[in-house]
Amino acid sequence: MLGPNGAGKSTLLRALAGLTALTSGSIHLGDVALDDVSGETFVPPQRRPVGLVFQNYRLFPHLDVLDNVAFAPRSQGASRRRSRELAGSWLERFSIRELASRRPAQVSGGQAQRVALARALAGQPHLLLLDEPLAAMDARTRLDVRTTLRRHLADFTGPVVLVTHDPLEAMVMADRLLVIEHGRVVQEGAPAQVARRPATDYVARLVGLNLYAGRSDPGTGTVALDDGGSLVATTDAALVGDRVLVVLRPSAITLHTEQPEHSSSRNVWPGTVDSLELLTDRVRVQVVGRPSALVDVTPAAVAELRLQPGQDVWLTAKATEAEAYPDVTRG
Amino acid sequence: MTVQRRVAEATRSARAIRTVNDRGGVPWPLGVPALLGALFLLIPLLALVIRAPWRGLGGILTDSRVLDALRLSLVCATCATVISVLVGVPLAWVLARSRARGVSLLRALVTLPLVLPPVVGGVALLLAFGREGVLGRYLDQWLGITLPFTTAGVVMAEAFVAMPFLVVTVEGAFRAADRGYEEAAATLGASRLTIFRRVTLPMIVPSLAAGAVLAWARALGEFGATITFAGNFPGRTQTMPLAVYLALQTDPEAAIALSLVLLVVSVAVLAGLRDRWLRVGREG
Numbered sequence: 001m002l003g004p005n006g007a008g009k010s011t012l013l014r015a016l017a018g019l020t021a022l023t024s025g026s027i028h029l030g031d032v033a034l035d036d037v038s039g040e041t042f043v044p045p046q047r048r049p050v051g052l053v054f055q056n057y058r059l060f061p062h063l064d065v066l067d068n069v070a071f072a073p074r075s076q077g078a079s080r081r082r083s084r085e086l087a088g089s090w091l092e093r094f095s096i097r098e099l100a101s102r103r104p105a106q107v108s109g110g111q112a113q114r115v116a117l118a119r120a121l122a123g124q125p126h127l128l129l130l131d132e133p134l135a136a137m138d139a140r141t142r143l144d145v146r147t148t149l150r151r152h153l154a155d156f157t158g159p160v161v162l163v164t165h166d167p168l169e170a171m172v173m174a175d176r177l178l179v180i181e182h183g184r185v186v187q188e189g190a191p192a193q194v195a196r197r198p199a200t201d202y203v204a205r206l207v208g209l210n211l212y213a214g215r216s217d218p219g220t221g222t223v224a225l226d227d228g229g230s231l232v233a234t235t236d237a238a239l240v241g242d243r244v245l246v247v248l249r250p251s252a253i254t255l256h257t258e259q260p261e262h263s264s265s266r267n268v269w270p271g272t273v274d275s276l277e278l279l280t281d282r283v284r285v286q287v288v289g290r291p292s293a294l295v296d297v298t299p300a301a302v303a304e305l306r307l308q309p310g311q312d313v314w315l316t317a318k319a320t321e322a323e324a325y326p327d328v329t330r331g
Numbered sequence: 332m333t334v335q336r337r338v339a340e341a342t343r344s345a346r347a348i349r350t351v352n353d354r355g356g357v358p359w360p361l362g363v364p365a366l367l368g369a370l371f372l373l374i375p376l377l378a379l380v381i382r383a384p385w386r387g388l389g390g391i392l393t394d395s396r397v398l399d400a401l402r403l404s405l406v407c408a409t410c411a412t413v414i415s416v417l418v419g420v421p422l423a424w425v426l427a428r429s430r431a432r433g434v435s436l437l438r439a440l441v442t443l444p445l446v447l448p449p450v451v452g453g454v455a456l457l458l459a460f461g462r463e464g465v466l467g468r469y470l471d472q473w474l475g476i477t478l479p480f481t482t483a484g485v486v487m488a489e490a491f492v493a494m495p496f497l498v499v500t501v502e503g504a505f506r507a508a509d510r511g512y513e514e515a516a517a518t519l520g521a522s523r524l525t526i527f528r529r530v531t532l533p534m535i536v537p538s539l540a541a542g543a544v545l546a547w548a549r550a551l552g553e554f555g556a557t558i559t560f561a562g563n564f565p566g567r568t569q570t571m572p573l574a575v576y577l578a579l580q581t582d583p584e585a586a587i588a589l590s591l592v593l594l595v596v597s598v599a600v601l602a603g604l605r606d607r608w609l610r611v612g613r614e615g
Contacts, residue, residue: 017518045517058515062533071529075521123519 001163002170003180004202009163013129017052018045029127051120055131057112059104065115066100072123090118109137110145117152130162134169167206179203197247197325210248210293213327223324229290232266233322243327250296252321256314257305265316273311287315383591384584391588399566400574408550411489415546419497427505445495452491453559484561485568489550496549500542504535541604548600
C-alpha cells in the first residue's frame, strides 16, 4: 500500500487490526466478518487473527526480547514455559537467538524489527500488517533488512499488507500494489504495471515519468491535454473520445536549441528551460511549455548546448514513445 | 538509566546552573526573600536537633510506651499504604481511563481529602463508621464490628487521608503512559486485564513506588483524623504524632526525642524519593 503521508495508510491498517472501528463499510478476512457497520459486527483486536508490526515496533520496554516474543502465546493461554519455548524457536528462525535476554533498548533498529516481526508471527495470525517497516532505518541498513524481511515473509502463508511511502520498497516487496491518496484508492495492480502506467501525478512523480491528462481525438490519435497543448500518442485500446492519460519518459524527449526542420517526430513544441538538476549520470531539465516536461539529457549535451534557465528550446518526441491509456480515476 | 549517566547528567546540570549564576549573580530583591524563606524552614529543624536531649536519648527511645507508639505507627502506616495501593491503583486507572460521565466529578471528590482539614475527615469517618454512623450502625448491630477507637480505626483514618496522594500520583502516570504499548498488546491477543497486569502496570511502577512512599509518609504523620476517629489509647491507637503531642504537656524532653525520630524517618523518605522528586526540579 503506497501513498503520501496523511493519505490514510495507517488508518487503514488500524482498522484492519481493530484498533480503529469503521464508521461505514465492512472488513472480511476470508469468510469471517471482522467489522461490519451494517451488521453491527465488531471483533475486538485481541480476538482478531491479525498481527501488526508497528512503525516504531512498540516492543515492551520492561520485557526482554524473549518475553516480548512470548507475549502472544502467553496471552493466548499457553503456559509460561511453553510460550518461552515457542518464542525461542522464533528467535532461532530469525537468527536472533543471542538477543533473547536483552531489553529492546539494547538492540539495533534492524534487530528490533526482526523481534517485532517474530513477536507478531508468534501469535500465529492469518493476516500480517506491516506499517512502514523500513522507515526508521538508514539507507544502508534498509537494503540489508529489506532482503531479510522478504525472506522471513516468504514462509508466511497468509496475506501480508505492507504500508510504505517509498516507491522502491513497494516495487521490490509487493505482488500487488495499492496506491492511496486522500483516503481513497487511486490505483491498484501489479507494481510493474503501476510503474509503467501511473494513474496520478503522485505516482508519476515517484517513478519519474511525465504524465498528462487529456481527451483523445478519435480520428487522429491526438490527445488534447487539460493543461494546454496536445500530444500525438499511440494506444493499444480504442479510446474514442475518452478521458486518457499519456505517459512520456524524460529520456524519450529530445531537446533542441533551434526549431528542428526535418524532424521525424510527430510531437514538436517550444518551451523555456526552468531548471536543471544533475542526477548521477544525466541532467534532468525542467522545461515549461505546452505541455511542460521533464527532459533527460547527458551532461555533455548540457555543456554543448550551453543550457541555462530562461533559455528558449524546442522539444520533440515520437508518437510511439507517448503511450495513452484510459484514465480511470477521473472517469 | 545507568548510574554513570545519572552522574553525568547531574554534573551537567550543576555546571549549567553555575554558568547562569556566574553571569549575573542573584539580584537582591530575589536573594533576600529567598534567604528568609530558607531560614524560616530550616531554623525550627535546627532547633529540634540542638535541643534534643542527646544524653537521655537512649533511655527515652527504649521506653516501652515509646516503642509501642513507634511500632503502632509503622504498622498502621504500612497497612494504610497497602490498602491504598490495593484499591487506589484500580481507582486511579478508572479515573484516568474511563470515559463514563461523572468521572471528573468523581476525581474531584476522591481527591478532596488532599485539601480537607484532617479533623473534618475524622468527624466524617465517625459519622459514617461510628457506632451510630450511617454504615457503622449496621456493622455494629449485624456483624459486631466496631471500628472507631480501635487500631483498625487508626488504619482507616490514615488511609482516608493518605490514599488521595497515591491516587493522584498514579493517575498521572496512567495518563502519561504511552497507549501504543497497550494497542500492541491488544493486537497480540491480550485481554484488557492482561494488558493492565503485564503492560500498563509494569510501566508505571516508578510512579506507583513514589505514590506509595508519599502515602506512607502522610499516613505516618497523620494526627487530626486519627485522634478524632480513633482516639488516643496507648498501645492501641496512640501513634507517634499523638504521643509527641501528649508528651509535650508532661515530658517535653520525650516529645523532642520522639520528634527527632519522626524527623529521621522523614529524611529517610526524602532520600528514598530523591531520584524521583528532586530530579523534577532540575529537568522541569
